[in-house]
Structures are given as C-alpha cells and as structure tokens.
Amino acid sequence: xxxxxxxxxxxxTAIKILVAGGFGAGKTTMVGAVSETRPLRTEEVLTxxxxxxxxxxxxxxxxxxxxxxxxxxxxxxxxxxxxxxxTPGQERFWFVWDELAEGSLGAVILADTxxxxxxxxxxxxxxxxxxxxxxxxxxxxxxPTFELEEVRLALQLSPSIPIIMCDAxxxxxxxxxxxxxxxxxxxxxxxxxxx
Amino acid sequence: MRGGTDGPTDEHWVDPxxxxxxxxxxxxxxxxxGRFDLISMALAVGPPPGPDAGLDPEHLRILQxxxxxxxxAEIAAYLDxxxxxxxxxxxxxxxxxxxxxxxxxxxxxxxxxxxYRAVLDGLRSL
Numbered sequence: 001x002x003x004x005x006x007x008x009x010x011x012x013t014a015i016k017i018l019v020a021g022g023f024g025a026g027k028t029t030m031v032g033a034v035s036e037t038r039p040l041r042t043e044e045v046l047t048x049x050x051x052x053x054x055x056x057x058x059x060x061x062x063x064x065x066x067x068x069x070x071x072x073x074x075x076x077x078x079x080x081x082x083x084x085x086x087t088p089g090q091e092r093f094w095f096v097w098d099e100l101a102e103g104s105l106g107a108v109i110l111a112d113t114x115x116x117x118x119x120x121x122x123x124x125x126x127x128x129x130x131x132x133x134x135x136x137x138x139x140x141x142x143x144p145t146f147e148l149e150e151v152r153l154a155l156q157l158s159p160s161i162p163i164i165m166c167d168a169x170x171x172x173x174x175x176x177x178x179x180x181x182x183x184x185x186x187x188x189x190x191x192x193x194x195x
Numbered sequence: 196m197r198g199g200t201d202g203p204t205d206e207h208w209v210d211p212x213x214x215x216x217x218x219x220x221x222x223x224x225x226x227x228x229g230r231f232d233l234i235s236m237a238l239a240v241g242p243p244p245g246p247d248a249g250l251d252p253e254h255l256r257i258l259q260x261x262x263x264x265x266x267x268a269e270i271a272a273y274l275d276x277x278x279x280x281x282x283x284x285x286x287x288x289x290x291x292x293x294x295x296x297x298x299x300x301x302x303x304x305x306x307x308x309x310x311y312r313a314v315l316d317g318l319r320s321l
Contacts, residue, residue, distance in 0.1 A: 011264050011297035014234035015314065034321070040272035044233065045279050066277070071268055076317025080300075080310070083234050083266060103232075103302045105314070171321075179318050186311035 012081045018100055020087040021110030022118025026138045026168035027086035028070045033174040035072025043068050067096050097125060106132035106185040108177055113143045116154055123155055132185040134162040136177045216280040219253050226286025233278055234266045236297040237285055253284055261294055
C-alpha cells in the first residue's frame with residue numbers, strides 16, 4: 001500500500017456507484033435524494049486516450065478535458081463510505097467513464113420512458129465493460145407507462161439484469177434501487193460465484 | 196513586455212479560473228508521492244501545525260475539512276478547486292505526516308462478501 005504508515009488512525013474505505021442515463025433522466029436528482037448532503041460538484045482534468053470520439057479535433061494526439069461531475073456521499077457505519085457519481089452525459093466523455101467505472105461496485109442506469117433510446121449507450125458501455133448494472137425506470141409524471149418487461153425487451157436486456165420502477169426524487173425509492181444493485185453485484189462478483 | 200497599441204494584447208487571455216489552481220500548487224500538477232484517487236479518503240492527524248510550518252491557506256483549509264474523513268472529490272468540491280490541485284496539496288500534507296490516507300475499495304476487492312453485507316446493512320438502516 002502506498003499510504004501505509006505504522007500508526008494510522010482508522011479511516012473508512014470508499015466505494016463508488018455510478019448513476020448513468022440520458023440527459024435529464026434524473027441522475028443528479030437521485031444522487032441528491034439518497035445522499036447525506038446536497039449534490040456536490042467536482043472537476044477532474046482528464047486525458048483523452050484518443051478512442052476516436054471526437055474526429056473533428058483529432059489533430060492533437062492527446063488532449064486534456066475538464067469534466068464536471070455531480071456526486072453525493074452516504075456514510076455506511078465506521079468502515080465504508082459510499083459515493084454516488086452522476087456520469088457526465090455527453091457521449092464525447094466516454095473516456096471519463098473508464099476512469100470512473102474502474103473499481104466501481106456497479107452502475108444504476110436511469111431510464112426515461114419518453115426517451116428510452118437515450119440509455120442505449122449506457123447499457124452498451126456497462127455490458128461491454130462487465131460492470132454490474134441495474135436499470136431503474138424513473139416514473140416521470142405524464143410519461144407513458146410501460147410494463148417493465150416491455151422496457152426490458154426494448155433495451156434488449158438479458159433476463160438476469162434487474163429492472164425496477166423508481167421515483168428518483170424519493171429517498172426511499174432511490175435507496176431501493178441501490179439495494180437492488182448491491183445485491184445484483186454481490187450475486188455476480190462475491191465468492192462463491194453464482195451462489 | 197506588453198503588446199503595443201497595434202498588436203493584440205494577450206494580458207486578458209488567460210481565465211483566472213485556470214490561473215488559481217496553478218498558483219496554489221506553484222505549477223505542480225502531480226503530488227510528490229502516491230496517487231490519490233478521486234475517492235481516496237483523507238484524515239487530518241497529529242497536532243495542528245503552527246504558523247511557521249510554511250503551509251498555504253489552502254493546506255490549512257484541507258486540514259480543517261479533514262477533521263472528519265473526506266474524499267479528494269469532496270475536498271475539491273468544498274474548496275472549489277480541481278481534483279488535480281487537491282491531489283498535489285494532499286501530497287504535501289501527507290509528506291509532512293499531517294494527513295493519513297486510505298485508498299478506495301479496488302476492483303480486485305469486489306469479491307469480498309463482507310463488504311457487500313456491510314453496504315447492504317448500511318443502506319437498509321438509512
């Protein structure tokens with residue numbers, strides 16, 4: 001460990017969960033609903049690894065981009081602190097997701113039934129990366145209501161991926177979404193696998 | 196030398212928002228030691244440093260914030276500075292043994308059933 005010191009006071013270990021989804025799907029709302037403080041914002045200067053996301057400016061081999069991320073904190077006893085990060089919405093920030101997804105417990109993909117296609121990129125990304133995720137259908141007032149299985153079909157989700165209804169404004173509802181994700185991630189990753 | 200009356204002057208070209216983080220770290224972009232993740236946790240340790248410790252106001256603000264464990268991301272948000280700047284300043288404090296730090300749960304530790312149980316218990320008791 002880089003930070004090893006002989007007489008180190010007890011510090012909690014941080015865990016992160018990503019909250020993804022299209023623009024306006026309620027990411028920051030959900031982060032705020034379950035966090036112990038209002039959503040905070042941090043800026044990270046990141047290096048574009050040149051995955052061809054922005055072909056107009058591909059003249060430079062390496063670029064740095066400043067990306068703002070909203071996040072919240074939930075203190076879980078003495079040993080763990082959970083951080084929820086809203087993923088930057090724009091597709092040209094995919095490379096940021098790699099840094100964020102690294103070491104994450106999993107992701108919540110928020111779906112808005114008025115713009116279901118907006119969460120396709122997130123589903124693709126986390127499937128490809130092998131990050132455990134659940135889909136939470138944010139029930140906006142006046143939005144068309146679908147059966148969950150219809151949404152599953154539309155998103156071509158495998159039957160093993162949990163999909164639930166939620167109200168991202170409500171603490172209780174957002175908490176249920178997180179619990180569903182943690183259980184799912186534990187099923188996939190905690191040993192013994194598959195039990 | 197400033198630009199003459201004919202040419203464009205460049206004195207207003209740099210956004211102060213860019214200058215501030217640079218000045219705070221005296222141009223350094225990497226911490227002296229270690230690599231602080233966005234969610235590495237920091238805690239102030241030891242007696243508070245005196246005025247002759249040669250610390251900048253930003254260092255002192257970090258120490259104040261970190262009386263309770265805080266992540267790099269939180270410190271950055273509260274001080275309104277980029278996370279990269281906070282990493283450098285935390286590195287200074289870590290070198291002087293004024294903070295201790297804890298790296299986050301890594302991808303390889305994601306098989307730890309104890310961690311999942313603790314997180315579920317914590318979420319259920321919210």
